Amino acid sequence: MSEPKGKAEGQENAPNFIHDLVEADIREGKHGGQVVTRFPPEPNGYLHIGHAKSICLNFTTAELSGQGRCHLRFDDTNPEAEDTEYVESIREDVRWLGFDWGSHEYFASDYFERLYDCAVDLVKRGFAYVDSQSPEEIREGRGDFYRPGVNGPFRDRSVEENLDLLARMRAGEFDEGAHVLRAKIDMASKDVNLRDPLMYRIRKVTHHRTGDDWCIYPMYDYAHPMSDAFEGITHSVCTLEFAHHNPLYQWFVSHFDFDPMPWQYEFARLNLTYTVMSKRLLKRLVEEARVSGWDDPRMPTVAGMRRRGYTPAAIRRFAERIGVSRRDSVVDVGLLEHALREDLNVTSPRTMAVLRPLKLVIENFPEDEEVELVAPFSPNDESFGSRTLHLTREVFIERDDFMEEPVKKWFRLAPGKEVRLRYGALVTCNEVVKDDAGNVVELRCTWDPESKGGNAPDGRKVRGTIHWVSAKYAVDAEVRLYDRLFNDENPLDEAHEGDFTDRINPSSLEVLPHAKLEPSLAARGPGERVQFERLGYFVVDPDSTRAHPVYNRTIQLKDSWSKQAKRN
RNA sequence: UCGGGGAUCGUCUAACGGCAGGACUCCAGUUUCUGGUACUGGCUAUCUAGGUUCGAAUCCUAGUCCCCGAGCCA
Numbered sequence: 001m002s003e004p005k006g007k008a009e010g011q012e013n014a015p016n017f018i019h020d021l022v023e024a025d026i027r028e029g030k031h032g033g034q035v036v037t038r039f040p041p042e043p044n045g046y047l048h049i050g051h052a053k054s055i056c057l058n059f060t061t062a063e064l065s066g067q068g069r070c071h072l073r074f075d076d077t078n079p080e081a082e083d084t085e086y087v088e089s090i091r092e093d094v095r096w097l098g099f100d101w102g103s104h105e106y107f108a109s110d111y112f113e114r115l116y117d118c119a120v121d122l123v124k125r126g127f128a129y130v131d132s133q134s135p136e137e138i139r140e141g142r143g144d145f146y147r148p149g150v151n152g153p154f155r156d157r158s159v160e161e162n163l164d165l166l167a168r169m170r171a172g173e174f175d176e177g178a179h180v181l182r183a184k185i186d187m188a189s190k191d192v193n194l195r196d197p198l199m200y201r202i203r204k205v206t207h208h209r210t211g212d213d214w215c216i217y218p219m220y221d222y223a224h225p226m227s228d229a230f231e232g233i234t235h236s237v238c239t240l241e242f243a244h245h246n247p248l249y250q251w252f253v254s255h256f257d258f259d260p261m262p263w264q265y266e267f268a269r270l271n272l273t274y275t276v277m278s279k280r281l282l283k284r285l286v287e288e289a290r291v292s293g294w295d296d297p298r299m300p301t302v303a304g305m306r307r308r309g310y311t312p313a314a315i316r317r318f319a320e321r322i323g324v325s326r327r328d329s330v331v332d333v334g335l336l337e338h339a340l341r342e343d344l345n346v347t348s349p350r351t352m353a354v355l356r357p358l359k360l361v362i363e364n365f366p367e368d369e370e371v372e373l374v375a376p377f378s379p380n381d382e383s384f385g386s387r388t389l390h391l392t393r394e395v396f397i398e399r400d401d402f403m404e405e406p407v408k409k410w411f412r413l414a415p416g417k418e419v420r421l422r423y424g425a426l427v428t429c430n431e432v433v434k435d436d437a438g439n440v441v442e443l444r445c446t447w448d449p450e451s452k453g454g455n456a457p458d459g460r461k462v463r464g465t466i467h468w469v470s471a472k473y474a475v476d477a478e479v480r481l482y483d484r485l486f487n488d489e490n491p492l493d494e495a496h497e498g499d500f501t502d503r504i505n506p507s508s509l510e511v512l513p514h515a516k517l518e519p520s521l522a523a524r525g526p527g528e529r530v531q532f533e534r535l536g537y538f539v540v541d542p543d544s545t546r547a548h549p550v551y552n553r554t555i556q557l558k559d560s561w562s563k564q565a566k567r568n
Numbered sequence: 569u570c571g572g573g574g575a576u577c578g579u580c581u582a583a584c585g586g587c588a589g590g591a592c593u594c595c596a597g598u599u600u601c602u603g604g605u606a607c608u609g610g611c612u613a614u615c616u617a618g619g620u621u622c623g624a625a626u627c628c629u630a631g632u633c634c635c636c637g638a639g640c641c642a
Contacts, residue, residue, distance in 0.1 A: 042642050078641060135640060144638050145570045180640055190571050192638045201640035220642050244572065244637050266573085268635095273579085321591065323581050325574095328635050332579045335592050345605060380605070411603070420601055454601050465601050534602045561603040 016324040018057060018265055022064050022235055031234045031260040035068035037061050038233050039094065039101075040224070042075045043086035043208075045279045046294045047093045047302045049315070049336070050270040056319035057267065058237055059099040071231055072101040076109045077223045079207035087208075089294075093302040098312045104231075108223050109209045111230055115218050116170065118226060118256065119181060119199055123162045127255060128199060129155060130165040131182045138180070141187070142195050149187035149195040169202055172215045176202045183222070185251065193248045197221050225249040229258040236262045239269040240326060270322070271330040274484045275300050276491050276500055290504055291485070297552050298485040298508050308482060309529050309539030309554030314343040333484070340555055344529065344537040349377035349384050352422065352467040353532040353551070354516040355479055357396035359471065360443045362427060365393040370472075371452055375423035387520045391424045391452075394471035396516045398534075401466040402443060404432060407568055411464035413443070419464035422533060426451040426462055467533045474516035477549040480541065481510040515551075522549055529554065 026033050037058040041051065062068035072094060076082045094101070122128040131138065131154045143149035157165075169179055181200035189195055199222040204215050218226075225248075228236045236249075243266045253261060271277060276285075277300060285291045285299070294301050297308035305315065318339040322331050371391040378384035397413070406414040413419045418428040431444035450457050454465075488496070488503040496503070521530065526542045536556040544550040 040642095044642080075642065081641075138640080139638080142638060147570085149638090177640065192571080195638085198640055203640080217640095219640075224642085240573070241636055242642090246572095268574090321580080325581070327574060327581090329580065332592070335580065338592060341604090350602075350604095379600085379602075409603090422601060424601095462601085464603090467602075531602085531604085534604070536604095557602075557604050559603070564603080 016057075017326070018061055018235075018237060018267060018324050019064060021265070022061050025235075026065055033065055033067075034234060034260070035062050035065035036071070036232050036234045036260075037068070037237060038071040038073050038228065038231065040073045040075045040227075041090050042078070042081065043083065043090060044078070044081035045086060045283070046089055048277060048279075048282065049272065049275075049300045049302070049305065050277050051093075052097060052302055052315050053270045053319045053322075054237070054239070055094055055097055055099060056316055057324055060320075061235060061237065069104055070099070070101060071104040071106055071233070073106040073227060073231070074108065075220065075224065075227075076107055076207070076209065077218050077220060079203060079205045079217060082208050084208050089303065093306075096302065096306060096312055097315060106227070106231060107209060108218075108227050109207060111223070111227055112210060112214055112218070114230065115223060115226055116216075119218075119222070120163065120166065122183070122199075122255060123166060123181075124159055125255070126159065126184065128162070128181055128183050129157050130162050130169070130179050131155070131196075132165075132179050135177060138198075142192065143187075145192070148189075149192075151187050152196075155184065155187075155196070166200075169200070169216050170214070172204070174202055176204055178202065181216075183248075183251070185248075191244065191247055193221070193244050194251070197248060221245060221248055222252060225252045225262065225264075228262040229253045229256065232260055233262045234260045236264045238264060238266055240266045240328075241269070242266060266326065267324045268326055268328055271328075272300065272336065273330055273333045273489045274486045274491070275333060276486070281492075281500065284501070285485075288501065290501060297480070297482050307539075307541065307552065309344075309537060309552055310340060311343045311347065311529070313347075314340040317343065330490070337555055341537070341558070344531070344554065346381075348529050348531040348537055350379065350533050351377070351521055351530045352389075352469055352518045353477070353479070353521060353535070353538075354396040354398050354467065354469050354474075355481075355512050355532075355535065356399040357469075357474075357514070357516050358399045358402060358440065358443065360395050360397050360427070360445055360468070362393050362395070362445050362447045363430070364446045364449075365391075367393055369393070371425070373423050373453060387518075389423060389518065390470050390473050391421070392470045392472045395421065395424075395468045396471055396474060397421075397443075397466055397468050399440075402429075402440065404440065407565065409564070409568075412466055413464065417464070418462055419466050420451075420454050420462050421468045422465050423454055424468060425449075425454065426456055467535070469516045469518050471516075473519050475519055475522040475549065477515045477517045477521070477551060479512045479515040479538070479551045479553065481512065481553045483508045483510075517549065517551075521551070522546065524549075531557075 062070040295303035433442035
């Protein structure tokens with residue numbers, strides 16, 4: 001049965017070689033058609049967009065099989081780095097992204113006893129031994145890329161002695177570094193990972209879950225494949241830098257009778273332009289207070305993106321679009337931003353807010369009069385409903401929407417020009433009021449009372465439409481304007497002088513303390529997303545209160561005018 | 569001096585010996601009470617050199633460049 005060649009024509013399927021390969025396994029009935037994957041973070045930090053790619057991959061791969069499942073497993077084998085704080089944030093982030101691991105939440109630390117038993121078994125069968133060399137001696141004995149390693153003096157200890165030593169390691173009789181358990185493989189292997197890799201080390205450190213029950217902890221290389229096998233993982237998906245571990249992974253699991261027998265597959269990790277992704281660097285940003293924390297809206301962490309106003313759907317869509325391959329790549333952050341706008345465009349109510357207010361007085365509008373206007377929350381979707389706006393004698397408009405000496409093709413307000421106040425009325429600017437320093441402080445206009453709602457009865461075309469807020473009803477708010485954290489497409493580019501923190505965009509955050517909101521915006525709670533018409537998408541920050549609303553700019557609308565203006 | 573992985577529009581990615589396709593970006597236009605959205609059209613790519621073949625991004629040979637690997641981290 002041959003598939004139609006190529007997917008050309010309106011291909012909706014995201015390119016994804018892992019999916020292709022798993023689908024082939026399902027077709028062939030491998031593992032009885034079962035697909036079990038896992039997302040295995042170490043709880044030592046916050047998840048970022050790179051993890052999100054992996055989460056999406058693992059969960060969607062499992063979905064390929066009708067009865068598949070994806071586990072959430074915390075790889076907590078290094079007690080020094082880990083903490084329950086991170087466990088909770090990871091759970092929250094995965095859930096927020098829209099994935100459900102059901103009852104399949106596991107910890108590598110749950111397997112400590114079983115891992116130990118398996119280690120004892122390997123010792124008994126002559127596949128592991130206790131090495132009592134110092135760390136320096138072990139490193140020396142391992143050789144390097146060009147020289148094979150050499151067998152150490154403890155490599156041929158008797159099974160009895162190894163068993164005794166291992167038991168005493170566990171019992172806490174030895175200091176850290178005194179002994180380690182090593183797999184007995186091949187010190188001369190071309191593959192450095194196979195030169196008797198460490199399985200256990202002594203660490204007298206309290207573990208966030210097992211407390212002081214253990215003072216020996218398994219290494220990733222041993223714990224990870226075994227944990228996969230314990231859980232019945234069929235497809236163990238990880239990033240490319242683990243590719244060298246595959247032979248070792250297979251070595252460990254093949255010494256036991258697991259069914260299914262897991263296999264490891266590697267894909268290229270995500271890199272984004274204008275972004276740093278490594279935990280180490282993100283940590284520096286936090287510690288050096290370049291950002292407000294792990295959930296700073298400029299951070300590529302899931303928590304930061306959530307606070308920024310990203311939607312889970314946008315992130316999932318992005319992950320699907322960029323595909324999965326084995327090629328090192330740097331994805332243009334514009335792709336992420338596009339996926340974001342695409343989702344926000346169809347999910348966000350339209351509202352009006354003025355970021356940098358300029359007062360506009362309608363001189364022929366009676367002082368105490370108000371005009372009620374019904375404005376839809378969406379231009380294309382009636383289900384969003386509408387709200388009532390009040391046009392009053394004094395309104396605020398955006399400073400950027402007025403130009404005293406307009407450039408060519410300027411559609412907005414200028415002396416003598418007529419514009420539409422969106423859903424409001426047509427107004428013409430008559431006079432510009434300035435302060436002593438020559439700054440424009442107020443605009444005096446007249447309106448066409450016949451244009452209530454926004455259109456003139458004579459049908460004349462008015463090109464410019466600007467947003468506005470009634471001065472009488474406006475609600476004061478703080479608006480935080482976020483932009484890309486770095487100026488440089490590749491903040492880590494070594495061709496530059498200095499360090500990546502020198503490439504931080506100084507205007508990645510601008511706080512506007514006195515923005516003016518339409519009243520409907522004051523009642524919204526943290527996490528609610530809206531569009532400020534003509535400006536961008538915004539989200540209510542957790543800092544927001546009824547008395548002091550705070551909105552974060554998620555992303556600007558595409559702006560072909562500013563592009564054109566730059567060319568002029 | 570070793571081993572592994574990789575190279576296709578500016579970016580990400582398809583094509584598995586048979587018309588180099590899609591998405592983003594960019595450009596031009598239509599619609600529009602958001603200079604938004606939607607819609608239409610357009611530009612742009614097979615690392616290099618040989619070879620096999622009617623036909624090569626794909627197979628072969630030789631090279632070039634990039635990434636990863638020598639933690640008692642994951």
